[in-house]
Amino acid sequence: MNSIYFNEEHTMLRDQIRRFIEQRVMPVAEPWEEAGSVPREILQEMGELGFLGIRYSAEYGGSEMDALGSVILAEELGRSTFGGFAVTVLVHTDMASPHLDNFGNKAQLDKYMPDIISGKKIVGVAVTEPDVGSDVAAMKTRAVKDGDHYVLNGSKMFITNGVHGDLFFVAAKTDTSVKPSRGITIFAIEKGTPGFTVGRKLDKMGWLSSDTAELVFDNCRVPAENILGEENKGFYSIMRNFQNERMVLGAQSMGEASKALELTMDYVTTRKAFGGVLFDKQVIRQRLASLASQVEAGRQLVYHAAWLDAQGLDCIKEVSMVKAYCGELVNKVMYDCLQFHGGFGYIRESAIERMYRDARIQSIGGGATEVMLEEVSKRMI
Amino acid sequence: MKILVGVKRVIDFNVRVQVKSDGSGVVKDGVKMSMNPFDEIAVEEALRIKEAGNAEEVIVATIGPKACQEQLRTALAMGADRAIHVQTDEEVQPLTGARIFKALADKEQPKIILLGKQAIDDDNNQTAQMLGALSHWPQATFASEVKIEGETATVIREVDAGLETLSVDLPAVISVDLRLNEPRYVKLPDIMKAKRKPLETMSIEDLGVEHVAEVKVLKTVAPAKRQAGIKVDSVAELVTALKEKGLI
Numbered sequence: 001m002n003s004i005y006f007n008e009e010h011t012m013l014r015d016q017i018r019r020f021i022e023q024r025v026m027p028v029a030e031p032w033e034e035a036g037s038v039p040r041e042i043l044q045e046m047g048e049l050g051f052l053g054i055r056y057s058a059e060y061g062g063s064e065m066d067a068l069g070s071v072i073l074a075e076e077l078g079r080s081t082f083g084g085f086a087v088t089v090l091v092h093t094d095m096a097s098p099h100l101d102n103f104g105n106k107a108q109l110d111k112y113m114p115d116i117i118s119g120k121k122i123v124g125v126a127v128t129e130p131d132v133g134s135d136v137a138a139m140k141t142r143a144v145k146d147g148d149h150y151v152l153n154g155s156k157m158f159i160t161n162g163v164h165g166d167l168f169f170v171a172a173k174t175d176t177s178v179k180p181s182r183g184i185t186i187f188a189i190e191k192g193t194p195g196f197t198v199g200r201k202l203d204k205m206g207w208l209s210s211d212t213a214e215l216v217f218d219n220c221r222v223p224a225e226n227i228l229g230e231e232n233k234g235f236y237s238i239m240r241n242f243q244n245e246r247m248v249l250g251a252q253s254m255g256e257a258s259k260a261l262e263l264t265m266d267y268v269t270t271r272k273a274f275g276g277v278l279f280d281k282q283v284i285r286q287r288l289a290s291l292a293s294q295v296e297a298g299r300q301l302v303y304h305a306a307w308l309d310a311q312g313l314d315c316i317k318e319v320s321m322v323k324a325y326c327g328e329l330v331n332k333v334m335y336d337c338l339q340f341h342g343g344f345g346y347i348r349e350s351a352i353e354r355m356y357r358d359a360r361i362q363s364i365g366g367g368a369t370e371v372m373l374e375e376v377s378k379r380m381i
Numbered sequence: 382m383k384i385l386v387g388v389k390r391v392i393d394f395n396v397r398v399q400v401k402s403d404g405s406g407v408v409k410d411g412v413k414m415s416m417n418p419f420d421e422i423a424v425e426e427a428l429r430i431k432e433a434g435n436a437e438e439v440i441v442a443t444i445g446p447k448a449c450q451e452q453l454r455t456a457l458a459m460g461a462d463r464a465i466h467v468q469t470d471e472e473v474q475p476l477t478g479a480r481i482f483k484a485l486a487d488k489e490q491p492k493i494i495l496l497g498k499q500a501i502d503d504d505n506n507q508t509a510q511m512l513g514a515l516s517h518w519p520q521a522t523f524a525s526e527v528k529i530e531g532e533t534a535t536v537i538r539e540v541d542a543g544l545e546t547l548s549v550d551l552p553a554v555i556s557v558d559l560r561l562n563e564p565r566y567v568k569l570p571d572i573m574k575a576k577r578k579p580l581e582t583m584s585i586e587d588l589g590v591e592h593v594a595e596v597k598v599l600k601t602v603a604p605a606k607r608q609a610g611i612k613v614d615s616v617a618e619l620v621t622a623l624k625e626k627g628l629i
Contacts, residue, residue, distance in 0.1 A: 002411055008454055012572045015415070015455075020566055050569030063569045 005303045010068055017051060017076040029082045032209035033354070036201070037164055038088045040122070047119025052093050056101055060113035066310035067247065070094050071302055074248040078255025081263075081351045083358030084209030086252055091160040091210075092116070094248040095366075096125035098241050099169040099186060103229030108188060112167060124165040126156035126215055127238055134371045136171070136238055137180035141217065143172035143187065148224050150174070150187065152217040155199060158365075162213025163201050166191050170217070171234050184234035188226045195220030206357030242367060243319045247305055249366045250322035253330035253359070254299045260355050261292055264337040271342075284340060291333050298326045320367075320375035327363035327372075334359040382436045382551075384427040385491035387482060388420040388456055390449045391502040400603040407601060416452040419497025421459075423557045425564040426527055427495050428460045435529040438462045440489060444473050444481055450580065458567045458575035466582045474594055477585075479511035484588035486516055491552065493534065498523050498556040509556035519549035522556040 006014075024042065032038050046052055054069040056062025063069070073093065077086035097116050100108060100123075115121035132138045141154025152172050159168070168189050175183030189196055199214035229237050265288065268278035279285050305322050308315035334356040338345040345352045363369045392398055393413040400407055416424075427439045441456040442465040443449045453464035467481055486494060499506035513520030521536035525544070528535040529551075536547045539558050549555075585592050613619045623629045 008451055009572050009576070011451070012455055012458055012567065012575075013569055016567050016569070016572070048568070049566050050572075054569060058570070061570070063573050065569075065573075 037211045044119040053117030061117040067306040071251040071306045074251035075255035078252040079259040084207040095245045096123040121166040124161035126170040130157045141172040152220040156215040163211035181235040186228040186234040246323040250326035253326040257295045257330045257333040260337040317379040320372045324372035330359045383438045383491040384493045387496040389417040389500045390452045391417045404600045417500045421564045423495040457578045458572045463579040475507035480590045483515045513554040520554045523558040
């Protein structure tokens with residue numbers, strides 16, 4: 001692929017991830033959907049290959065690549081056709097662990113980073129609550145100081161890797177006397193900490209191989225040394241991490257959309273109807289060509305946003321555009337791709353049926369389209 | 382002991398190759414290029430021989446335009462120690478390729494030269510054999526198993542009748558077949574390190590080899606599309622149909 005954005009290392013990384021997913025994931029991932037989780041061995045294998053530490057310090061086993069490396073990982077995971085597998089990995093690499101990488105102190109990094117990069121410890125991030133989604137400042141979970149500990153009470157909703165994860169970065173209100181955005185703190189809390197339980201595993205429409213849970217904190221005592229970054233500055237950490245999260249979700253969406261178009265091309269160029277193949281029908285090939293053009297545009301916008309990030313430039317507007325545009329587009333692509341698969345597309349054994357269900361969350365999770373467009377509109381005036 | 386491995390940049394095996402409309406070749410612009418899969422197996426085997434303690438250095442070499450360095454970097458990321466790029470924009474045919482590898486062998490004095498049995502672009506399957514003849518080294522082609530013991534290589538090769546076992550004295554030329562091994566996944570930290578490994582560039586003339594093109598390609602055409610078949614009910618009908626087509 002000729003592109004102004006990628007160097008030789010990027011290309012080699014993409015080749016390796018693609019090969020790994022085609023050989024080690026796609027042939028065996030169907031049972032993961034039924035089991036509702038991704039086997040730990042696969043994640044560890046990815047860890048050994050360096051895929052879980054693309055941007056992290058070499059001191060801990062990472063490779064210190066830029067944001068384009070994350071985009072490559074997300075796109076290739078999206079191409080796996082198993083959205084649940086993709087998001088299991090991406091939450092670990094690009095949504096949860098960046099909290100530690102960005103705001104953890106030396107002792108915290110030393111303690112957790114090597115195991116995160118090697119896949120020995122899987123991580124999640126707990127911000128969303130049963131009644132609080134994109135409006136982060138409205139969260140209800142409280143952490144009250146008690147000597148050199150904090151006592152947490154509350155629950156967190158839709159937490160990816162919630163059932164099987166080992167370590168969570170949990171946001172809680174530590175100061176209710178100030179503006180809501182100025183009283184949030186992030187804690188690193190390990191599974192097994194007394195008072196921290198998995199409330200229930202949630203049944204989802206798609207992303208079936210990803211385990212999603214409600215996490216419950218009932219008088220959970222956490223040492224003050226587990227605070228990530230500064231006390232009461234958590235809101236800003238969350239906002240900062242949202243940028244990366246949204247960028248990789250956009251990249252994942254475009255990987256999914258590209259793969260769906262390829263699968264559909266295979267189908268419509270072989271499936272016979274009315275004396276020819278489906279692709280002979282102008283309406284079908286025109287629609288696919290139009291979608292392919294839009295996906296290419298979406299992809300280039302993702303690359304541009306990642307490039308801005310790699311240059312250290314502000315990219316909130318572009319990332320918000322990426323999340324809004326790609327999250328909607330992938331749904332449009334899946335709708336048409338399933339349509340062109342005909343009845344076969346409605347059958348559980350077809351990849352496109354799963355991809356259609358998996359895509360639906362892309363316009364919701366990590367920032368709903370409507371919220372993203374507000375972010376864009378604020379930056380238009 | 383050194384091992385020299387040849388790698389070639391070819392159109393990726395996943396690409397649906399298109400013939401240019403003027404018949405002057407196939408479309409390469411904007412097409413994904415990769416290391417010839419047989420060569421990847423050769424690199425992997427060299428690394429395994431080294432990791433088993435039977436070699437000290439793995440050198441990878443390629444012939445072609447500047448972009449071929451991508452494939453050398455991939456081989457370095459896999460674990461090769463250094464790379465040689467014989468740079469030319471001309472098309473290189475098997476005999477010139479074999480002469481270049483002979484010159485590299487004279488310079489580097491490897492005990493084993495490992496090559497893919499053929500490249501998936503032109504499928505010539507000639508370079509290893511020509512190199513064996515030019516260097517007067519024993520050759521073991523189509524290897525599906527290679528064992529190194531002292532100054533001898535025992536090679537099991539895939540032939541039409543089954544498997545044949547050869548014992549060859551080193552130095553030797555070995556060409557590898559698909560079932561020899563499965564190349565490793567490259568670790569990202571090794572990809573990052575590959576850039577710092579030595580890559581030497583030279584021209585064909587630097588090696589004292591003359592560039593000759595013995596074979597001239599007149600025209601490239603796509604294979605004819607397969608016609609749909611028909612079903613027949615009996616042997617008699619089949620024979621009649623074949624006769625009608627003038628096939629028997």
